[in-house]
Structure formats: C-alpha cells, structure tokens
Amino acid sequence: MDAVAEVARVAGDVAMTYFGKNPETRIKSDGSPVSVADINAERAAREWIERRFPDDGILGEELPVARPDAMRRWIVDPIDGTYTFLQSVPLWGTLVAVAEGETVIAGAAYFPALDEIIFAARGKGCWWNGSRARVSAVERLAEARLVTSDARFLRDAARRERWMRLQNGARAMRTWGDCYGYLLVATGRADIMVDDVMSDWDGAALLPISEGP
Numbered sequence: 061m062d063a064v065a066e067v068a069r070v071a072g073d074v075a076m077t078y079f080g081k082n083p084e085t086r087i088k089s090d091g092s093p094v095s096v097a098d099i100n101a102e103r104a105a106r107e108w109i110e111r112r113f114p115d116d117g118i119l120g121e122e123l124p125v126a127r128p129d130a131m132r133r134w135i136v137d138p139i140d141g142t143y144t145f146l147q148s149v150p151l152w153g154t155l156v157a158v159a160e161g162e163t164v165i166a167g168a169a170y171f172p173a174l175d176e177i178i179f180a181a182r183g184k185g186c187w188w189n190g191s192r193a194r195v196s197a198v199e200r201l202a203e204a205r206l207v208t209s210d211a212r213f214l215r216d217a218a219r220r221e222r223w224m225r226l227q228n229g230a231r232a233m234r235t236w237g238d239c240y241g242y243l244l245v246a247t248g249r250a251d252i253m254v255d256d257v258m259s260d261w262d263g264a265a266l267l268p269i270s271e272g273p
Contacts, residue, residue: 063112064156064265065179068170071105071138072154076172080148093142098122101138105156109134121261133159137261140169141238150174151240157264167265169239178243180268188247193269196248204251206230207244209237226254242266 078097085095102120109118110126117130121137134156139145141152150173157167168179178193180186186193198204206227227233230252236244237255239262244250246269 064158064166064181065168065170065177067105067108067134067136068154068156068168068177068179068265070108071101071136071156072170072172074104075101075139075145075152075154079145079150079173083146085146093146094122095139095142095146097145098139098142101154102136105134105136105138105154119260121259131160135159135164135261135264137239137265140262141240144238151236151238153239153243155239155261155265157267159264164264164267167268169243169265169269171240171243176243178246178269180271182268182271186246186269186271188243193246194248195246196251198251201226201229202231204230205244205249206233206252206254207236207241207250208233208254209241209256210235223254226252239266242270246270 075097078095083095083097085093088094099122102122106118106120106123106126109116115130117125117127117133119125119133119135137155139152140155145152152173153169153171155169157164159165166181168177170177176189178186178188241250241253245253
C-alpha cells in the first residue's frame with residue numbers, strides 16, 4: 061500500500077511543476093487534451109516502478125503498455141481531470157493502482173494542488189492524509205449530497221429519466237467530478253458519485269478506495 065501511494069506522489073509532484081503554467085498541449089484522436097505534464101508525470105511513475113518492480117506490467121493513459129502479460133500490473137493515470145488541470149483549477153489528481161490478474165489490490169489518488177492523498181488496499185482499509193477515511197452516515201437519498209463529472213453524458217432518454225429521479229431525490233447536486241468526486245465520497249464530504257463509462261486508468265485506483273472506508 062505504501063508503494064502505490066509513493067508512485068502517486070512521484071507522478072503528481074512532477075505534474076504539479078506544470079500546474080498554472082500553460083504547458084504545451086495537443087488534442088488526442090479521441091478529442092481529449094494531453095499535455096507535456098501528463099506525459100512527463102507518467103514517465104516519472106514508470107521509471108519509479110521499473111527500478112523497483114522490473115517484472116511488473118504497466119498500463120498508463122499516455123504511453124505504450126509495458127509487459128502486458130505480467131501477472132501483476134500497475135495502472136497509471138498521471139492527471140485525472142486534464143481539462144481541470146489546464147484551467148488551473150486544483151481539483152485534479154494522480155491515480156495509481158496495482159492489479160494481480162483481474163483483481164485490483166491497491167489504489168491511490170493524490171491531489172497535489174490540495175495537498176491531499178487517499179489510498180487503500182484490500183483487507184487493510186482506506187487512509188486519507190494519514191488517518192482512517194470515513195464515509196458519511198447518510199442512509200437516505202433525501203439527505204444525500206450527489207456529485208458527478210458532467211451530466212451531459214446522459215444522452216438517451218431512459219438514462220436521463222433515471223438521472224433526474226436521482227438528482228431530484230437528493231438533498232443537493234454539484235459537478236465536482238473526476239477523481240475528486242470519489243475523494244469527497246470516500247471521506248464523507250459527499251454521499252453519491254455518478255460517472256459515465258471509464259477507462260481502466262480512470263477507475264482502477266478508485267475501486268479499493270471506494271470499497272475501503
């Protein structure tokens with residue numbers, strides 16, 4: 061668990077050196093932005109992993125997969141919330157997970173601009189800035205604080221109708237999304253996080269964090 065948190069810090073600290081400085085950016089084939097900060101942060105994470113766990117596989121958002129057949133894999137999203145990062149909004153994070161086979165065994169989310177880190181491992185709980193993370197005690201939707209990345213993903217009528225029932229039933233809704241929304245839920249500052257379909261690097265680290273508190 062310490063290793064996954066350390067990798068997140070290494071990559072996140074590299075990304076932080078570019079924060080608020082308008083780093084060189086291009087648009088990928090899927091229409092999303094990638095900056096030199098994303099690439100160099102992921103490269104730093106990979107170098108750390110390669111030195112200590114040379115036989116492990118690495119799957120990252122920005123660089124080619126390494127040793128895809130390895131039993132143990134590291135999954136890295138150097139900047140989750142690149143749009144947010146490029147607008148100098150501090151709610152972005154660095155996500156790192158470790159998986160054995162198809163099971164994610166540990167994950168970390170580091171928020172350098174907020175000086176917050178949360179990490180978890182199966183069977184060892186979830187830890188936020190050195191203390192045990194606690195979800196809220198809310199049990200009723202009418203009392204719940206709902207967060208989402210972007211409600212525009214609700215394209216079809218059926219999903220939109222279900223979303224509106226959820227939103228209208230909740231106490232409050234805010235678009236504090238990407239990995240920051242999951243941090244809020246895991247630490248009791250929000251109760252429900254709703255997201256669209258995610259890639260492995262978007263969600264892997266959040267699985268043990270969501271299960272761990």
